[in-house]
Amino acid sequence: MRIRHPEKINKPANPIKKKPEWIRSKLINSQEFFLTKTIVNQNKLKTVCQEANCPNITECWSKRHATFLIMGDTCTRACAFCDVITGKPKPLDPLEPYKISSAVKKLNLKHAVITSVDRDDLDDGGAKHFHDVIIETRKNNSNTTIEALTPDFLRKGDSYEIVIKAKPDVFNHNIETVPSLYRKVRPGSRYFASLELLKNAKKIDKNIFTKSGLMVGLGESKNEILQVMDDLKSAEVDFLTIGQYLQPSVKHHPLDRYYYPEEFEELKVSAKAKGFLLVSSSPLTRSSYHADEDFTKLQKKRINQTNAQSIG
């Protein structure tokens, strides 16, 4: 059997806390769920829904909404919160842009979310491949909007620019946690590099919607969350998602606590007050959860904002 996280073998075991009653995945076993599964399997695609063991999979797949994981299933980073396999990845699949494009067509997606593992082994971090997947997907699905949920392309210079040049409708990069926890939770990443990436994406293309996500329950304080909101706002991020961290195994970063649903509401109010165009905050919010409906909301909010500014 393949060991999913070889780097965590010698880590101490952190017992998993029992989930509260408000963290329950919806059990929907619809035909649509199996159709999504069939299309994903037939095209030999990877999804973050499966690889990260997402609690929303039955709900999302029942709406034919799957988030594609490109550039393989093996990540070169070893984040302490993530369940995606770590190790040495295989070479890129040159046919992947066509496979993704074809799956988006078969699923008849209105909004496609494409994400990837970190590929620190590649000179450009996989930016060109990401670009090619976006371009090919758009070519065959002209009515589908595209959300690119990218790695940080750390130490890969300006390689990320090619992803933005492919003009995804949403450029999404998750900040994940507060800066004081980066060393433990995201040891291979840098908080300010992630912020810079989001800021630069907006600088390069003002029309692009930028989006970022934060997990809570890792041991951060409320003040630290508010500071991250301020930092993301300064980077002109449009859309913020906030969800509960769920500890994937005893070898992962220990869960500090489960936030109450009311606390997610409070965080939403704070983030809205700071001026984000859209905020999604709930225990089961994930970066790609309800991404299609939220994209429609983003478009409407921008139109309303532009109208209000022109009247003012």
Ligand code: SF4
């Ligand atoms: S929330 Fe995102 S990752 Fe989870 S099942 Fe839905 S689409 Fe997949």
